[in-house]
Amino acid sequence: MAKRLVPLLNRVLVEKIVPPSKTNAGILLPEKSTKLNSGKVIAVGPGARARDRNLIPVSVKEGDTVLLPEYGGTEVKLGDNEYHLYRDDDILGTLHD
Known part of the structure; x- marks a missing residue:
């Protein structure tokens, strides 16, 4: 049975997207230019509570890039997969095509 992590509060579980190591034309890219600075949202928590006890929902949803x-x-390993857990306010933005 595979384990599924459900984040608490305003945390977001992200699988980092591995950028290509070469271009479509076959040119190899240097390691420095292939940073892992984007990811796919795998799971989100319900949100944090404000002082008035109202729920502040997470600003991203599952499937967002x-x-x-x-x-x-925080690095998290589930089986053979590696994920990262971020707070909602640590995520810089969403990427759209």
Whole structure:
């Protein structure tokens, strides 16, 4: 049975997107130009509570592609997969095609 992680509060579980190591024409890209600064949202928590006890929902949803900070997040391994857990306010934005 596979485990599924459901984040608490305003946390977001992200699977980082591995950028291509070469172009369509076959040119190899240097490692420095292939940073892992985007990811796909796998799961989100329900949100945080404000002082008045109202729920502040998470600003992203499952399936969104997000821009991540260079540092931060907590690495989580579930089986053979590696994920990162971020707070909603640490995510820099969403990416659209």
